[in-house]
Amino acid sequence: MKLNKILRNSLLIVLACFALSACATKKVSTGQMQGDVYTGTDTVEYLASGVPDRVFFATNESVLTTASRETLRKQATWLRKNSNITIVLEGHADERGTREYNLALGERRANAAKDYLMTYGVSSDRISVLSYGKERPVDSGSNPLAWSKNRRSVTVKAN
Amino acid sequence: MKKLKFLLLLFLLFPIKSYSLIEVDITRGNLNPLPIAVSPLSIDEKSNKSFKNLIKNKNIGEEISSIVENNLRTSGLFNPLSKDAFLQAPDIANLKPRFEDWNLIKAQALITGRVSNVDNKLRVEFRLWDVLAGKEMMALAFTTVPTNWRRVGHIISDKVYERLTGEKGYFDTRIIYVAEEGPKTKRVKKLAIMDQDGANNKFLTLGNELVLTPRFNPNSQMVTYLSYFRNLPRVYLLDIETGMQEVVGDFPGMTFAPRFSPDGKKIIMSFAKDGNSDIYTMDLENRIVEKITNHPSIDTSPSYSPDGKFICFNSDRSGYQQIYVMKSDGSNVKRISFGNGIYGTPVWSPRGDLIAFTKLHKGKFYIGVMRIDGSGERLLTENFYQEAPSWSPNGRVLIFYRETKTDEKGEGFSAKLWSIDLTGYNERMVKTPTDGSDPSWSSLLSN
Numbered sequence: 358m359k360l361n362k363i364l365r366n367s368l369l370i371v372l373a374c375f376a377l378s379a380c381a382t383k384k385v386s387t388g389q390m391q392g393d394v395y396t397g398t399d400t401v402e403y404l405a406s407g408v409p410d411r412v413f414f415a416t417n418e419s420v421l422t423t424a425s426r427e428t429l430r431k432q433a434t435w436l437r438k439n440s441n442i443t444i445v446l447e448g449h450a451d452e453r454g455t456r457e458y459n460l461a462l463g464e465r466r467a468n469a470a471k472d473y474l475m476t477y478g479v480s481s482d483r484i485s486v487l488s489y490g491k492e493r494p495v496d497s498g499s500n501p502l503a504w505s506k507n508r509r510s511v512t513v514k515a516n
Numbered sequence: 517m518k519k520l521k522f523l524l525l526l527f528l529l530f531p532i533k534s535y536s537l538i539e540v541d542i543t544r545g546n547l548n549p550l551p552i553a554v555s556p557l558s559i560d561e562k563s564n565k566s567f568k569n570l571i572k573n574k575n576i577g578e579e580i581s582s583i584v585e586n587n588l589r590t591s592g593l594f595n596p597l598s599k600d601a602f603l604q605a606p607d608i609a610n611l612k613p614r615f616e617d618w619n620l621i622k623a624q625a626l627i628t629g630r631v632s633n634v635d636n637k638l639r640v641e642f643r644l645w646d647v648l649a650g651k652e653m654m655a656l657a658f659t660t661v662p663t664n665w666r667r668v669g670h671i672i673s674d675k676v677y678e679r680l681t682g683e684k685g686y687f688d689t690r691i692i693y694v695a696e697e698g699p700k701t702k703r704v705k706k707l708a709i710m711d712q713d714g715a716n717n718k719f720l721t722l723g724n725e726l727v728l729t730p731r732f733n734p735n736s737q738m739v740t741y742l743s744y745f746r747n748l749p750r751v752y753l754l755d756i757e758t759g760m761q762e763v764v765g766d767f768p769g770m771t772f773a774p775r776f777s778p779d780g781k782k783i784i785m786s787f788a789k790d791g792n793s794d795i796y797t798m799d800l801e802n803r804i805v806e807k808i809t810n811h812p813s814i815d816t817s818p819s820y821s822p823d824g825k826f827i828c829f830n831s832d833r834s835g836y837q838q839i840y841v842m843k844s845d846g847s848n849v850k851r852i853s854f855g856n857g858i859y860g861t862p863v864w865s866p867r868g869d870l871i872a873f874t875k876l877h878k879g880k881f882y883i884g885v886m887r888i889d890g891s892g893e894r895l896l897t898e899n900f901y902q903e904a905p906s907w908s909p910n911g912r913v914l915i916f917y918r919e920t921k922t923d924e925k926g927e928g929f930s931a932k933l934w935s936i937d938l939t940g941y942n943e944r945m946v947k948t949p950t951d952g953s954d955p956s957w958s959s960l961l962s963n
Contacts, residue, residue, distance in 0.1 A: 417832075417836070419791070452901065452919070453876070453901070454837075454860070454876070455817070455830075455837070455860035455861050455874050455903045455904065456728060456729065456903065456904065456954070457729065457772060457773040457786070457816045457817045457830070457860070457861065458814060458816055458817065458830060458832075458837055458860050460728075460742075460749070460770065460772045460773070460786075460788070460816075461772075461786065461788055461793040461814040461816050462814065464769075464770055464788040464791060464793065465788075465791040465792070465793075465814065467791075468790055468791030469791065472791075486769075487747060487749070487770075488749065488770055488788065489726075492703065492726060492728070493701065493702075494700060494701055495701060496701075496926065497699065497700035497701050497922055497926035497927070497929060498922055498924075498926040499900075499921040499922045499926075499929075503926065
């Protein structure tokens with residue numbers, strides 16, 4: 358009897374978990390992209406409290422979105438306050454492009470971020486740029502959401 | 517590398533007759549590969565024993581003939597028949613085939629031969645016979661160091677291929693590629709080299725730094741590639757005989773997408789600076805750097821025509837990746853790709869008449885070829901992801917790499933080398949010990 362009860366209870370819990378996770382994944386897939394630019398926070402890390410380390414791009418694009426510019430302004434503010442810190446901007450592309458073109462595209466994306474940081478007062482000699490093309494995805498998925506997370510420029514502290 | 521100091525003595529035993537009844541048509545997809553019998557090369561007891569001691573082969577005659585058989589089969593143009601059906605013993609067949617017997621098992625061509633030990637050297641003679649006409653088509657003998665036995669098999673394959681198709685073979689060649697291992701987000705990549713048939717695989721780097729896009733010098737055992745050594749992505753030059761490496765040029769930023777000029781004296785590559793990639797050359801003798809393109813778009817993946825007079829390359833100056841051709845000084849830039857979709861990785865055929873490319877259209881990747889003016893586009897293969905074709909030295913086969921789609925958990929990723937005939941037939945996976953990508957085909961090692 359007792360065993361039965363326990364089993365039934367745990368079954369209920371398991372079912373509840375399934376229901377929750379189903380809801381969660383549904384939310385995830387709809388709410389994290391605008392056009393095909395990633396807007397979620399799944400892979401995002403923080404340079405400091407409230408200062409995200411990365412910005413995302415549309416397919417084949419290196420244009421900064423409104424959200425990206427906001428992130429970069431926060432980074433610039435923080436970098437101006439911490440003037441001893443140097444950074445590397447790592448540019449990345451998704452896996453849906455040829456390797457060599459993607460190396461150039463990653464470089465172009467990282468430079469878009471660099472230019473913006475410079476216009477907000479971060480000196481160019483504190484910034485270096487490194488393109489990884491499609492060599493270092495953060496999400497190994499083969500779907501539009503994963504690709505949107507991988508099209509990114511990440512600001513990494515160099516010292 | 518000892519292997520390359522190949523002592524090759526070629527004797528013509530009999531004059532090659534200028535006509536033949538059997539001929540293999542390589543211009544169309546070959547749905548009826550030529551039935552060919554590859555009789556094991558015969559070997560006398562004493563020679564076999566000595567080679568067993570020297571190079572630990574079980575039966576070097578049989579092993580050389582199975583290399584030939586495998587090469588001919590993978591070309592897709594030949595159908596090597598099962599040895600079980602052979603009626604005539606190898607040693608007797610080599611003296612005088614009983615053509616009725618070979619005709620009976622439907623062989624149209626026959627290869628026979630003999631291996632012997634001459635002063636601890638490997639001596640191999642072989643003959644190619646036209647079974648229907650009852651005639652010898654070719655007879656050759658080689659003498660070399662025993663450790664070269666695999667190359668003897670490849671050279672025999674090349675001679676047979678050339679005699680029967682009228683075009684040079686591509687079997688005595690090597691492939692340099694990037695060997696890959698580990699999870700998709702943290703791939704470890706090493707340069708690797710192997711014989712065209714997958715034998716003698718060897719890793720050339722340790723995997724400490726990311727390496728990409730190795731390419732052979734058409735005239736020597738030099739390789740150019742991209743390395744992320746010390747997190748500075750630069751084009752390097754590697755001598756695979758000595759292991760010596762050096763950075764190409766002194767650029768204040770990423771250099772990538774390298775290739776040799778057809779004479780092997782220049783490297784052409786992209787240099788990325790301030791978000792813009794342009795094409796440069798560097799002369800390896802006098803180190804002079806020249807800027808070839810000057811455009812605010814991405815210009816990359818340059819490849820010379822075999823006469824060195826033109827360059828095809830990839831640019832997004834129209835808004836998307838397309839293929840362009842220009843003179844080698846950078847003048848007369850013309851777009852040649854106008855089909856639906858985007859085009860990348862153009863690479864000029866060693867025969868000069870075609871450009872192979874990667875195309876992305878409606879979420880699918882294609883390997884294709886077009887004429888050098890962009891006409892006659894032909895797509896050879898479609899897949900989830902594939903790119904970067906490299907030509908066999910005779911311009912008949914393309915090798916490229918293909919990646920798999922991962923499952924919903926992001927697992928199941930793999931990258932493999934594949935080859936396909938220019939006709940679009942005979943698509944094959946090229947086996948490698950680890951995953952592989954970015955293959956580049958060498959020139960013929962002999963002649």
